[in-house]
Amino acid sequence: xxxxxxxxxxxxxxxxxxxxxxxxxxxxxxxxxxxxxxxxxxxxxxxxxxxxxxxxxxxxxxxxxxxxxxxxxxxxxxxxxxxxxxxxxxxxxxxxxxxxxxxxxxxxxxxxxxxxxxxxxxxxxxxxxxxxxxxxxxxxxxxxxxxxxxxxxxxxxxxxxxxxxxxxxxxxxxxxxxxxxxxxxxxxxxxxxxxxxxxxxxxxxxxxxxxxxxxxxxxxxxxxxxxxxxxxxxxxxxxxxxxxxxxxxxxxxxxxxxxxxxxxxxxxxxxxxxxxxxxxxxxxxxxxxxxxxxxxxxxxxxxxxxxxxxxxxxxxxxxxxxxxxxxxxxxxxxxxxxxxxxxxxxxxxxxxxxxxxxxxxxxxxxxxxxxxxxxxxxxxxxxxxxxxxxxxxxxxxxxxxxxxxxxxxxxx
Amino acid sequence: xxxxxxxxxxxxxxxxxxxxxxxxxxxxxxxxxxxxxxxxxxxxxxxxxxxxxxxxxxxxxxxxxxxxxxxxxxxxxxxxxxxxxxxxxxxxxxxxxxxxxxxxxxxxxxxxxxxxxxxxxxxxxxxxxxxxxxxxxxxxxxxxxxxxxxxxxxxxxxxxxxxxxxxxxxxxxxxxxxxxxxxxxxxxxxxxxxxxxxxxxxxxxxxxxxxxxxxxxxxxxxxxxxxxxxxxxxxxxxxxxxxxxxxxxxxxxxxxxxxxxxxxxxxxxxxxxxxxxxxxxxxxxxxxxxxxxxxxxxxxxxxxxxxxxxxxxxxxxxxxxxxxxxxxxxxxxxxxxxxxxxxxxxxxxxxxxxxxxxxxxxxxxxxxxxxxxxxxxxxxxxxxxxxxxxxxxxxxxxxxxxxxxxxxxxxx
Numbered sequence: 001x002x003x004x005x006x007x008x009x010x011x012x013x014x015x016x017x018x019x020x021x022x023x024x025x026x027x028x029x030x031x032x033x034x035x036x037x038x039x040x041x042x043x044x045x046x047x048x049x050x051x052x053x054x055x056x057x058x059x060x061x062x063x064x065x066x067x068x069x070x071x072x073x074x075x076x077x078x079x080x081x082x083x084x085x086x087x088x089x090x091x092x093x094x095x096x097x098x099x100x101x102x103x104x105x106x107x108x109x110x111x112x113x114x115x116x117x118x119x120x121x122x123x124x125x126x127x128x129x130x131x132x133x134x135x136x137x138x139x140x141x142x143x144x145x146x147x148x149x150x151x152x153x154x155x156x157x158x159x160x161x162x163x164x165x166x167x168x169x170x171x172x173x174x175x176x177x178x179x180x181x182x183x184x185x186x187x188x189x190x191x192x193x194x195x196x197x198x199x200x201x202x203x204x205x206x207x208x209x210x211x212x213x214x215x216x217x218x219x220x221x222x223x224x225x226x227x228x229x230x231x232x233x234x235x236x237x238x239x240x241x242x243x244x245x246x247x248x249x250x251x252x253x254x255x256x257x258x259x260x261x262x263x264x265x266x267x268x269x270x271x272x273x274x275x276x277x278x279x280x281x282x283x284x285x286x287x288x289x290x291x292x293x294x295x296x297x298x299x300x301x302x303x304x305x306x307x308x309x310x311x312x313x314x315x316x317x318x319x320x321x322x323x324x325x326x327x328x329x330x331x332x333x334x335x336x337x338x339x340x341x342x343x344x345x346x347x348x349x350x351x352x353x354x355x356x357x358x359x360x361x362x363x364x365x366x367x368x369x370x371x372x373x374x375x376x377x378x379x380x381x382x383x384x385x386x387x388x389x390x391x392x393x394x395x396x397x398x399x400x401x402x403x404x405x406x407x408x409x410x411x412x
Numbered sequence: 413x414x415x416x417x418x419x420x421x422x423x424x425x426x427x428x429x430x431x432x433x434x435x436x437x438x439x440x441x442x443x444x445x446x447x448x449x450x451x452x453x454x455x456x457x458x459x460x461x462x463x464x465x466x467x468x469x470x471x472x473x474x475x476x477x478x479x480x481x482x483x484x485x486x487x488x489x490x491x492x493x494x495x496x497x498x499x500x501x502x503x504x505x506x507x508x509x510x511x512x513x514x515x516x517x518x519x520x521x522x523x524x525x526x527x528x529x530x531x532x533x534x535x536x537x538x539x540x541x542x543x544x545x546x547x548x549x550x551x552x553x554x555x556x557x558x559x560x561x562x563x564x565x566x567x568x569x570x571x572x573x574x575x576x577x578x579x580x581x582x583x584x585x586x587x588x589x590x591x592x593x594x595x596x597x598x599x600x601x602x603x604x605x606x607x608x609x610x611x612x613x614x615x616x617x618x619x620x621x622x623x624x625x626x627x628x629x630x631x632x633x634x635x636x637x638x639x640x641x642x643x644x645x646x647x648x649x650x651x652x653x654x655x656x657x658x659x660x661x662x663x664x665x666x667x668x669x670x671x672x673x674x675x676x677x678x679x680x681x682x683x684x685x686x687x688x689x690x691x692x693x694x695x696x697x698x699x700x701x702x703x704x705x706x707x708x709x710x711x712x713x714x715x716x717x718x719x720x721x722x723x724x725x726x727x728x729x730x731x732x733x734x735x736x737x738x739x740x741x742x743x744x745x746x747x748x749x750x751x752x753x754x755x756x757x758x759x760x761x762x763x764x765x766x767x768x769x770x771x772x773x774x775x776x777x778x779x780x781x782x783x784x785x786x787x788x789x790x791x792x793x794x795x796x797x798x799x800x801x802x803x804x805x806x807x808x809x810x811x812x813x814x815x816x817x818x819x820x821x822x823x824x
Contacts, residue, residue, distance in 0.1 A: 188687045272684040275600045277713040286708040296698040297709045301689040 003084040003108055003369050004030035007077070009068050009098055010090035011041035013193075013306060013350055014112060014151070017358025018089055019045045020348035021396060023055045025362065028369055031060035033081050036090070039065040048349045068094035074101035083107060085368055087361055092116035092197070096131055099146065103138050108368050112151030112361050114242040121281075122204025125214050127245045128380070136378045143376040150364040150381055151357040152318055152337070153179055153258075154243035156398070158381035159389050160320040160335040161247055166386075168333055168402075172253045172324035176224075177243065178334075180261035181353060182231035183314030183341045189269045190303040192353045196295060199279050202270065206240040209248040209256040220267060224259050229401065229408055230338045231317045236261045246380040273298060312341035312351040319401075333404040335411070347397070356398065363392040387412075415496040415520055415781050416442035419489070421480050421510055422502035423453035425605075425718060425762055426524060426563070429770025430501055431457045432760035433808060435467045437774065440781055443472035445493050448502070451477040460761045480506035486513035495519060497780060499773055504528035504609070508543055511558065515550050520780050524563030524773050526654040533693075534616025537626050539657045540792070548790045555788040562776040562793055563769040564730055564749070565591055565670075566655035568810070570793035571801050572732040572747040573659055578798070580745055580814075584665045584736035588636075589655065590746075592673035593765060594643035595726030595753045601681045602715040604765045608707060611691050614682065618652040621660040621668040632679060636671050641813065641820055642750045643729045648673045658792040685710060724753035724763040731813075745816040747823070759809070768810065775804040799824075 006029050008019055015034065022032045034042040042063035049055055066077050068090045078086065078101060088098045088111040095115035102109035115131035117123070123130070132148055139146045149155050157177045165172050181192070191198040202219045209215070222238035241258035248256050262270075273279050278294045285291050319336025337356070344355035364381075367373035372388050381389070390400050390412040400412040418441050420431055427446065434444045446454040454475035461467055478489050480502045490498065490513060500510045500523040507527035514521035527543035529535070535542070544560055551558050561567050569589045577584050593604070603610040614631045621627070634650035653670035660668050674682075685691050690706045697703050731748025749768065756767035776793075779785035784800050793801070802812050802824040812824040 189684075268680065269684050269688070272601075272681050273688075276681070276685075276710070278690070278710070280713075284709065284712040286704075286712045288708065290704060290708070292698075292702060292704050292709055292712075294709055294713055296700065296702070297696065297704055297706055298688070298690070300696040300698045300704075301692075301706055 002371060003374060005033075005081070005083040006030070006085045006087055006365060007033045007035060007081065007083040009035055009066075009086060009088045009094070011036035011038060011045055012089065013309075013354035014358045014361075015089035016045045016048065017348050017350045017354045018087055018361050020049055020052065020054045020350075021359055021362035022087075022365065023049045023061060025366060026055060026059045026061075027057045028366060031062070031081070031083065033060070033062050033064060033083060035064035035066040035077060037065065037067055039063050052347070052349060054348065069097050071097050071101045071104065074098060075105050078102070078105040078107055085110070085365060087365055089358070089361065093118050099132065099135055102146065103135060103142055103144050106142055106144060108374065109144065109146040110150050110361060110364055110368070111148060112155060112357050114149065114154070121200050122206070122240060124205075125207050125245050127242060129245075132378070139378040140376075144378075145368055145374050145376055146378040147364055147368070147373065147384070148378065148380050149242055149246065150361050152360055153177055153241065154246070155360045155381050156337065156390075156393065157318065157320050158243055158247060159386035160400070161251060161253075161322070162382040163386040163390070164320065164322040164333065164335060165251055165253070169322065169324040169326050169331060172251070172322055174255035174257070174323045175247065175251075175253055176321040177241065177258045178226070178236055178261075178317075178319055178321055179259065180228060180231055180234045180236065180317045182234060182261070183312055183316060183352060185308040186311045187303050187308065189265070190308055191305055192308070192351070193305055195299040195302050199270070199295065201239070203274065203279055206238055207244070208238060208240065208258065209244050212254050220262075228317050229336065229403055231315055234261045235263075247382060250380060250382050309345050309349065309351040309354075312345065315340050316352045316356060318356060331404070333402055335400060335402050337398050337400055339398065359396050359398050360389075360393060363389055363396055366392055414783060415786060417445075417493070417495040418442070418497045418499055418777060419445045419447060419493065419495040421447055421478075421498060421500045421506070423448035423450060423457055424501065425721075425766035426770045427501035428457045428460065429760050429762045429766045430499055430773050432461055432464065432466045432762075433771055433774035434499075434777065435461045435473060437778060438467060438471045438473075439469045440778060443474070443493070443495065445472070445474050445476060445495060447476040447478040447489060449477065449479055451475050464759070464761060466760065481509050483509050483513045483516070486510060487517050490514070490517040490519055497777060498522070499777055501770070501773065505530050511544065511547055514558065515547060515554055515556050518554055518556060520786065521556065521558040522562050522773060522776055522780070523560060524567060524769050526561065526566075533612050534618070534652060537619050537657050538661075539654060541657075544790070551790040552788075556790075557780055557786050557788055558790040559776050559780070559785065559796070560790065560792050561654055561658065562773050564772055565589055565653065566658070567772045567793050568749065568802075568805065569730065569732050570655050570659060571798035572812070573663060573665075573734070574794040575798040575802070576732065576734040576745065576747060577663055577665070581734065581736040581738050581743060584663070584734055586667035586669070586735045587659060587663075587665055588733040589653065589670045590638070590640075590648055590673075590729075590731055590733055591671065592640060592643055592646045592648065592729045594646060594673070595724055595728060595764060597720040598723045599715050599720065601677070602717065602720055604717055604720070604763070606717065607711040607714050611682070611707065613651070615686065615691055618650055619656070620650060620652065620670065621656050622666075624666045632674075640729050641748065641815055643727055646673045647675075659794060662792060662794050721757050721761065721763040721766075724757065727752050728764045728768060730768060743816070745814055747812060747814050749810050749812060751810065771808050771810050772805060775801055775808055778804055
């Protein structure tokens with residue numbers, strides 16, 4: 001099997017990285033199309049690729065306007081341009097429609113984050129079962145390859161989990177996914193994604209898989225402090241996250257948790273805004289009678305996340321802390337990657353948070369293209385062989401390290 | 413001389429205290445009229461007075477609607493109801509028009525805060541000379557008594573300064589006015605006055621009189637920590653305030669400063685809001701294209717200051733720390749008052765911040781009524797004899813203490 005010509009949906013920070021990386025491998029991937037509601041943002045990405053000379057061989061690199069909530073329009077675009085693969089990097093609200101269009105058109109589908117309903121905040125599990133997994137049968141019937149959550153987290157961390165279970169442990173008791181951004185954007189305060197999406201993650205309950213049951217906590221209730229390779233001591237907080245659901249279903253592991261690193265300053269600003277009611281999505285009325293959603297005002301005064309990348313310095317560290325048993329002995333290992341904001345910006349004009357999310361999607365696309373991961377059904381990343389993925393990832397710029405009792409060493 | 417029948421302008425927290433206290437002395441003051449743009453707020457104050465049975469003898473207690481920026485309307489009201497005294501407790505923006513109306517009608521005038529131009533934030537000195545003092549000649553020509561700044565600060569603290577200079581020191585080197593609210597309203601965050609007015613005081617430069625010169629600092633730049641009588645250790649910050657200007661001109665004192673107490677929590681919330689741009693009076697545009705002034709949104713989400721009084725607990729401590737020389741020896745004394753939020757609420761349904769500002773205005777009104785302070789010209793409080801004022805204040809519920817090398821004792 002071999003699949004060529006890709007359509008990238010979306011024109012945000014992650015889509016930009018994906019477009020750059022696809023362009024660097026257009027000898028394999030063929031035509032590169034970028035579609036978004038706002039065609040000017042697609043054109044800007046093409047301009048960035050030209051500026052960085054990232055198109056490997058002469059070929060198609062084209063922008064399109066499309067409403068990703070409009071299934072017939074998506075199908076028509078896919079058929080018109082003749083792609084065999086759609087890389088969905090649009091907002092979390094469009095997964096269902098893009099997936100339906102791919103099934104209808106019979107092309108491969110890939111995304112990096114779970115579907116969200118704009119009306120629901122911090123939805124209760126089972127997340128994938130509420131949305132994407134309802135299309136499993138349709139994918140299998142039509143032989144459509146659909147790889148869910150192929151970013152870093154979810155994505156690479158799922159592959160780390162699969163690798164740990166298959167190669168390094170006889171049994172695993174816990175997988176703690178640790179996500180630290182030890183970088184600095186130099187602003188008083190900013191969010192790395194759209195503030196509305198960013199704050200939505202942290203205003204409700206957080207769900208984790210503990211003792212084979214869903215467990216609920218409030219945000220910033222449970223804290224973990226750990227000394228990390230390269231980035232040093234960091235504080236993280238128990239958070240809900242997409243991959244907890246699929247890992248809890250696909251791997252026989254009693255505890256799957258996700259921890260996000262936050263500095264004291266971020267938590268302080270967040271807490272003040274939340275307690276004052278300024279993160280509310282419900283409109284308030286001013287003394288002058290104007291009705292306004294406070295969160296939209298906060299978004300208006302914060303820096304545009306896209307403006308942060310040029311000045312971003314420092315590193316990210318994301319990985320899986322795995323605890324279990326090997327050869328009858330207790331064992332602990334941390335599988336991780338380190339990424340550098342400024343290096344990423346020099347290569348693709350994006351910071352490391354977008355880079356780590358986008359590069360794995362292109363590694364997965366290359367594995368679909370060469371047949372390795374072109375499985376003709378819907379899967380999450382942990383259901384696929386991890387070694388080809390981690391090898392490809394290393395070639396693309398994201399290396400994998402392991403830290404255990406014997407020290408730190410590069411695996412891929 | 414004897415003056416009767418008073419018109420209260422305004423229907424906010426301080427006006428409410430003034431109305432209660434005037435009612436408690438209507439045997440001396442005669443008819444009590446309350447006027448505001450919103451007549452319902454005046455009626456609510458009359459309801460509160462009835463509920464607390466604070467009208468001493470049967471008599472007139474009447475609400476009126478008036479626009480305090482409309483001089484002819486004010487003159488017509490003064491003449492129609494036949495008052496001889498106007499107590500201006502309206503917003504800081506109406507001093508000039510109310511004063512003009514009093515001069516035109518030939519009745520006594522009194523206020524508790526300096527005039528402000530709504531377009532100017534943290535204006536540079538000389539403050540009184542920019543507004544009220546321009547009417548000094550007109551008051552003298554018509555024999556109109558106009559007492560400026562007859563609240564607590566300005567007001568009582570000016571009388572403390574005059575008392576210190578005339579009775580307790582041969583020469584004074586510095587007067588530091590210290591204003592501490594050690595009370596708690598039980599909310600996550602709230603301002604004690606209209607948030608717009610409250611934050612205006614702290615967003616720009618602060619001006620103080622040091623070494624006989626105007627000195628500028630930024631807000632929260634200079635901190636003072638001191639152990640106070642009753643309320644214990646408190647942190648205060650150098651702030652600009654009305655009375656610094658008049659005291660610097662009327663007393664021969666090289667250093668006059670004002671310090672406001674702030675808790676760490678208030679400063680933290682203020683700093684977050686200010687640094688994010690949420691205290692800005694300049695409109696921003698949301699992603700949806702709506703234009704909105706961020707400060708008005710902050711005001712909309714904060715508790716209504718008027719709603720705080722019933723649950724307010726704790727005490728205020730406001731006074732003058734005076735340093736100088738007496739009988740050839742260095743001397744230091746703190747003249748101060750302690751006020752209790754819950755006691756004030758029990759008496760007049762207002763917290764201590766409104767109480768301390770309103771009661772002195774009524775003490776001054778009683779001294780105008782009996783002729784003691786009916787001077788037929790425009791003056792600031794430090795230009796009047798302090799002892800009758802502090803004696804009257806003590807009768808009305810605000811006692812004066814002094815703390816020096818010999819300990820603490822009640823003076824009035």
